[in-house]
Amino acid sequence: MATIKDIADRLGISVSTVSKGLNGGHDISDELRRKVLDTAVELGYHKKGTEGPHSRFVLFIENMDYESASSFGHPIVLGFEKAAYADDNGVDIIAVSEDFQKAHEYDTFLMEHGYAGAYILGFSLEDPWMKTLETTRFPTVLLDNYIPANPYVGSIGTDSEEGIDMAVSHLVAQGHEKIAFLDGSKGSYVSDIRMLAYLRAMYSHHLPINPDLAVYGYFVKEAASYHVPTFLSLGATAIICGNDDIAEGVYESVKNAGFSVPEDVSVIGFDDLPPASKLTPPLTTIHQDLPELGKSGYYILKVMTEHIALSKNLLRPKLVVRDSTAIARPRLAMQQYRDKDSVANINPALYNSFLQDTSAVR
């Protein structure tokens, strides 16, 4: 575990200055104190001894890597810790399995450990605790998930609607019209939000919606090989993906079909995790600010401990334009690739209304 000296060495300051920063001493600037605290979090330093008068929060994480620096969870966890420590509040990080949830009642667990509130990452709608969240009275914030009606539970995420609208606008400005969307897993809250965002963006750009070009896969790159041949057969010149992993799979499938990114097919990802910029070509993608998702998760949670019923909270996305998108080069549809089955992949409730509308704009 890191020591105070490690923090001092990293920042090039004295051990006593670090100590002032960690213990709320007065003769140190706010900026330097924040730097000391942030570095303490980054190096994994944990203050020992008395708890003090402040609150403890817990971050529950499931189905999500957060150990490695390039993982999705890591910067979120760090951001949450940094914001909490800057407020002199404590944080526990607990990886929870389905069995753990069955063994511990949510409210009891929080009460027994004296937590003021919880931030929950990586849960799916099927997780045992999701049912409890409908009625809990402990302030809780969910990343990328939403619980109706309970004023004690809020949600946070990146604004997929704005992000996907930016992606579609970027492609339209380069002459693309046949834009496919390969989403993440069906039944995931964010997948449904992103599918609806894609349909809305296509609709608002007066582009026809073809259900064979709007399909759910899984949040892994292997999903691409099932759907990209259909997209290509239908003449798609651009493919937006539910995350960066899927985009990496799309690269491979496009190549296997004898085409090139971005000359024949433009590709856009979602997340902008570190590998995105290292792909060949570097991936144009919708950037989620993961440290901000961590920090704002803490801030929203803290507001909720003041009995303010924040419900849905969204952060701004950014479109990071790299080399995987280019001006459209139209291709003829190749009927032999056409796979009628893919229509079964889309959620009818989501696109039905939009689909019917496109008859007016086609």
Next chain:
Amino acid sequence: MATIKDIADRLGISVSTVSKGLNGGHDISDELRRKVLDTAVELGYHKKGTEGPHSRFVLFIENMDYESASSFGHPIVLGFEKAAYADDNGVDIIAVSEDFQKAHEYDTFLMEHGYAGAYILGFSLEDPWMKTLETTRFPTVLLDNYIPANPYVGSIGTDSEEGIDMAVSHLVAQGHEKIAFLDGSKGSYVSDIRMLAYLRAMYSHHLPINPDLAVYGYFVKEAASYHVPTFLSLGATAIICGNDDIAEGVYESVKNAGFSVPEDVSVIGFDDLPPASKLTPPLTTIHQDLPELGKSGYYILKVMTEHIALSKNLLRPKLVVRDSTAIARPRLAMQQYRDKDSVANINPALYNSFLQDTSAVR
């Protein structure tokens, strides 16, 4: 102006305790300190003297009464002040006209006065400063309005979608199917959100959408007389309104047509301002927590000063059930009242897709 003694009298504590509360003294509980600050705000007490090391925020307000305790703006302004003062931050409240906006450049005004950020109430999309907000770099939060793409500007409001879904669910549970929606002004951001929410709620409850039952009016009670006769002629048994004022107008129009609320027609408002509970019958309405809208406006703004790009933030609504809703008593449509013109009032882009869909569920 109120004095320290007024605050002491109101709370039944000594002047010196009030002074400790106002000046951050240590031997006073957090709870009592908060009470002192809240009471100071309520009584209009303003601390004189040095500013201290903390930030100043500004609340701009237009087109909205906030002087009287029963106004829409008053509790929001108080909530904002209370949250800011509890953080030892200062607040200025400035009522701005269109001329004021033309005379002062937004960014310059904030910079010259040293404001850390602004909360804006009551602006419409046509206000001169709305254009500036697309590019400003001053942290800004808008109530019930949204600026695309600029990470320095966030929005806050009550979740209309959840509120209107609660209203429709409540009516459906009482056997209503012909549910009309008389919205506020066309072109207002919240009106469009609420219209879409109504269409979605009807759709998700498998109820047909009739464009003659989904119309824009204005946010005043006079709007009702133009539309309620059509609703009645089409056999509507329930009317949801864009705010409480409209609902009051609906009461009158229903009565003028020889019908009763709630025996013949159930009515639901939006806002739950103080007069709602005093109508005859007391109004069932979607409650917005105005003090929370003020407090969370401050909290979100403060998060944005930490360079966190919060975009859309929504508070939970509550459905307050009073006596203006009852079990549906179906009536035959009265064709003589039918007014074909009302179809022109709806925004086609909003309901088109939903409308077409209802052919499947009708």
